[in-house]
Amino acid sequence: MLEISDLSVGFSREGRFARVIPGLSYSLRRGETLGIVGESGSGKSVHALALLGLLPQPPGKVLGGQAIFRGEDLLTVPEARLRELRGGQIGVVFQDPMTALNPVLTVGRQIAEPLMRHKGMTRRQALDRATDLLALVGIRDAARRLSQFPHEFSGGMRQRVMIAIAISCEPALLIADEPTTALDVTVQGQILDLMAELRERLGMTMIWITHDMGVVAGIADTIQVMYAGRTMERGPVEAVFASPRSAYTWGLLQSLPHGARPPGGRLHQIPGQPPDMFNLPPGDPFAPRNPFATERCHVEAPPLRQVEGSVPGHLAAAWYDLPALLERAR
Amino acid sequence: MNPPLLSVRDLRRTYRSRAGLFGSGLVTRAVDGVSFEMTAGETLGLVGESGSGKSTTGRLVMGLEEPDGGNVVFAGTDLTAMTPAQRKPFRRRMQIVFQDPYAALNPRMRVGDFVAEPLLVHDVGGGAAERRDRVAELFRTVGLDPAFMQRFPHEFSGGQRQRVGIARAIALQPEFLVADEPITALDVSIQAQIVNLFQDLQERLGLALLFIAHDLSMVRYLCTRVAVMLRGRIVEAGPVEAVFADARHPYTRALLSAVPIPDPVRERGRKRLPFDAGGYTFPPGAALRDLGSGHLVLDGA
Numbered sequence A: 001m002l003e004i005s006d007l008s009v010g011f012s013r014e015g016r017f018a019r020v021i022p023g024l025s026y027s028l029r030r031g032e033t034l035g036i037v038g039e040s041g042s043g044k045s046v047h048a049l050a051l052l053g054l055l056p057q058p059p060g061k062v063l064g065g066q067a068i069f070r071g072e073d074l075l076t077v078p079e080a081r082l083r084e085l086r087g088g089q090i091g092v093v094f095q096d097p098m099t100a101l102n103p104v105l106t107v108g109r110q111i112a113e114p115l116m117r118h119k120g121m122t123r124r125q126a127l128d129r130a131t132d133l134l135a136l137v138g139i140r141d142a143a144r145r146l147s148q149f150p151h152e153f154s155g156g157m158r159q160r161v162m163i164a165i166a167i168s169c170e171p172a173l174l175i176a177d178e179p180t181t182a183l184d185v186t187v188q189g190q191i192l193d194l195m196a197e198l199r200e201r202l203g204m205t206m207i208w209i210t211h212d213m214g215v216v217a218g219i220a221d222t223i224q225v226m227y228a229g230r231t232m233e234r235g236p237v238e239a240v241f242a243s244p245r246s247a248y249t250w251g252l253l254q255s256l257p258h259g260a261r262p263p264g265g266r267l268h269q270i271p272g273q274p275p276d277m278f279n280l281p282p283g284d285p286f287a288p289r290n291p292f293a294t295e296r297c298h299v300e301a302p303p304l305r306q307v308e309g310s311v312p313g314h315l316a317a318a319w320y321d322l323p324a325l326l327e328r329a330r
Numbered sequence B: 001m002n003p004p005l006l007s008v009r010d011l012r013r014t015y016r017s018r019a020g021l022f023g024s025g026l027v028t029r030a031v032d033g034v035s036f037e038m039t040a041g042e043t044l045g046l047v048g049e050s051g052s053g054k055s056t057t058g059r060l061v062m063g064l065e066e067p068d069g070g071n072v073v074f075a076g077t078d079l080t081a082m083t084p085a086q087r088k089p090f091r092r093r094m095q096i097v098f099q100d101p102y103a104a105l106n107p108r109m110r111v112g113d114f115v116a117e118p119l120l121v122h123d124v125g126g127g128a129a130e131r132r133d134r135v136a137e138l139f140r141t142v143g144l145d146p147a148f149m150q151r152f153p154h155e156f157s158g159g160q161r162q163r164v165g166i167a168r169a170i171a172l173q174p175e176f177l178v179a180d181e182p183i184t185a186l187d188v189s190i191q192a193q194i195v196n197l198f199q200d201l202q203e204r205l206g207l208a209l210l211f212i213a214h215d216l217s218m219v220r221y222l223c224t225r226v227a228v229m230l231r232g233r234i235v236e237a238g239p240v241e242a243v244f245a246d247a248r249h250p251y252t253r254a255l256l257s258a259v260p261i262p263d264p265v266r267e268r269g270r271k272r273l274p275f276d277a278g279g280y281t282f283p284p285g286a287a288l289r290d291l292g293s294g295h296l297v298l299d300g301a
C-alpha cells in the first residue's frame, strides 16, 4: 500500500543545515494500522508533510528517497496529482486544526467542499453528507453546527471536524497526526471505533501519530518509535510493549504515571536534553541520554535490524542487549 | 482548611451564533452555573466531555472573557466587579497556558521575546542581559534548547510550541495557573518533566493549578481534586482518589471506563460503559450534593 524508502528531509536556517530526517524507510500493508510515537521534534509531522507534498520549501527540503503509494511515487508526482490524492484517496488530519481549518469559511462548507470536488456531489448532497459526518464524529446538533465558524467550536470539536473531512471521501490511506489529543476518552473511544469500522469495511490503512501509549496499544498493529528523525524501534505492538529493545522506548514506558502519586513522588523522566538537530552527536543520537549506552553507541550509529529471539518484524536500532542489561540492573 | 485562593461562584456564559443556512441561530450554554474553590498549592483537575465548557471556564476565571453571570473571587477580591484597568495587578499573579499553542503565539515574534514579554511588561527580571539569562533558564526548565530563543513559532514542532507557552506562563512565577491541555502534544518523557515541574512550583511557590486535561491517568497522578464537566455543568467533584475509586455519576463512570491502558493485551479486552451524553437530561433543580469529605455529585445520579 505504501512503501517509503530512504526518505530524507532537511531544514536550513541562517546558513546552517540540519537533516531532521536522515533516511527513513518503512512499509505498510493494506489495512494495517501503524502507530508512530516518539520524541517531540523527532520528525513525525515533518515526515508526514513531506509525503503529502506539504513541507514548506524553503526552509525545508526533501533531499531524497521514495514513497510509493499504489504504484506512484508521492515525492515526484506532479503537484496537480498530489492535490487530487490529498483529501481523496489519502485522508489527512493535521496536528494543528486551528491552522488547518479556514477561519473565514463555515464548518459545513469546509466539509462539503472535498465531497463536491472528489465525489462529484451537488452542494445539497454534500451538505447533507456533512451533517451525517459531523454526527458520526459525535457532534450534537450537527445540522445547525454546520453554519458555525471554526472559532465557535471547542478544541476537540475542531479536531473532530478535521477527522470528518479526512474520512469524508473514504480514503484508502489515512494519515492522522495527533488527531484525538483534545478529545475526552469517551469521544476518543467512539472515534477509534469508527476508525476500526472503516478499516473493516474499506480496508483503510492508517498512520496514527500520537503520544498516547494507551491509544497505540488499542488500535495499532505496528508501533514505530522515533527519536531525532530515526526509527529506534519498530514491531508488532504486543512484542514491543512486552519487551522493548531500545532504551528510548523503555524510557518512554517508564515515564507513564501509574495510579496515585506517592507523597513527594516524581515521575521518571529521561535524563538530559533532547538533541540539537543542527549539532547531532556522532553515533546513536540517544546515546548521551542512555544509561545503558556502550562505547560503540557513542561512535557508530546502530542499524535498524531484526531483534534476535523476538517475533519477525520486531526491529531495533541498538548495539546493546536491553533485556539482559535490565535483568542485570535488577 | 486554608482560606480559598480562588473562589468561583455560579459562573455562566452563553454563546449566540447568528442565524445560518438552517434557520435559527444556535444558543450554546457553554458554562452553566459552575462553582468551585481552590486553595494555594492545590491542583484541581478539570476533566469532561469535549465541548463541555472547560476552556471557557478557564478563560472566564482569567477574566479574558466576561461572564453572563456569577463571580470570580481571587485572593479575597471580586474580579468580576472590576474594570480591566483595576484587574491589571492581578494579571501578574494569574497566568494561562492556552489549549491551542499555535494560536497563542505571535507568529512574527521570536519565541525568546515572546517568553520575555511578560517580564518586560511587568518590569521584572532586570536589564536586557539578565532578562535573557532568565529566559534561557526558562527554556531549559521546559526542556527546550536556549538556542531556540532566536526562532519563530512556525519553525517548531507542536510539542516545542506548547513548551514555549508554558515557559511564558511561568515566567512571572504566578500564584495561580490555568493550564489548558498543557501536555497533550508532548512525548511522555517530556510530559513527565512538565508535570514534575508543576509539582516543584507548587512545593516551592505554592502555585495553585487548574489543570484542564483529558489524560485521566495523569490527572489521578498529579491532582489533589478533580471536577467532571458535562454540558456546561460540574456533575461530580471531589478528592481524586474518592472520585476514581467510587465514581457516582454515570458520566464519570463512563469516562473512567474509557481510559486507554498502555498495554495491548489489557487494552484490547477493556469494555467501555455506555453513556448517552446528548440524551442525558439533568434532573430538575439538580444541585451538587456532598457525600461526605468533599465528594460532590449532582443530585439524582
Ligand SMILES: Nc1ncnc2c1ncn2[C@@H]1O[C@H](COP(=O)(O)OP(=O)(O)OP(=O)(O)O)[C@@H](O)[C@H]1O
Residues within 6 Å of the ligand: A011, A012, A013, A020, A038, A039, A040, A041, A042, A043, A044, A045, A046, A047, A056, A059, A060, A095, A277, B154, B155, B156, B157, B158, B159, B160, B185, B186, B187
Ligand atoms: N519550518 C521549520 N523550520 C525549521 N525547523 C523546523 C520547521 N518545522 C519543523 N522543524 C524542525 O524539524 C524537527 C521535526 O519537527 P516535527 O514537527 O516533525 O516534530 P514532531 O515529531 O512532529 O514533534 P511533536 O511531537 O512535538 O509534534 C524539529 O526539530 C523542528 O524544530
Ligand SMILES: Nc1ncnc2c1ncn2[C@@H]1O[C@H](COP(=O)(O)OP(=O)(O)OP(=O)(O)O)[C@@H](O)[C@H]1O
Residues within 6 Å of the ligand: A151, A152, A153, A154, A155, A156, A157, A182, A183, A184, B015, B016, B017, B028, B029, B030, B049, B050, B051, B052, B053, B054, B055, B056, B057, B099
Ligand atoms: N467563541 C465562541 N462562540 C460560539 N460558541 C463557542 C465559542 N467558544 C466556545 N463555544 C462553544 O462553547 C462550548 C464549550 O466550549 P469549550 O471550548 O469551553 O469546551 P471544552 O470543554 O474546552 O472542549 P474541548 O475539550 O473540546 O477543548 C462548545 O459547544 C463550543 O462550541
Ligand SMILES: [Mg+2]
Residues within 6 Å of the ligand: A044, A045, A046, A095, A177, B157, B158, B159
Ligand atoms: Mg508533530
Ligand SMILES: [Mg+2]
Residues within 6 Å of the ligand: A154, A155, A156, B054, B055, B056, B099, B180
Ligand atoms: Mg478546550
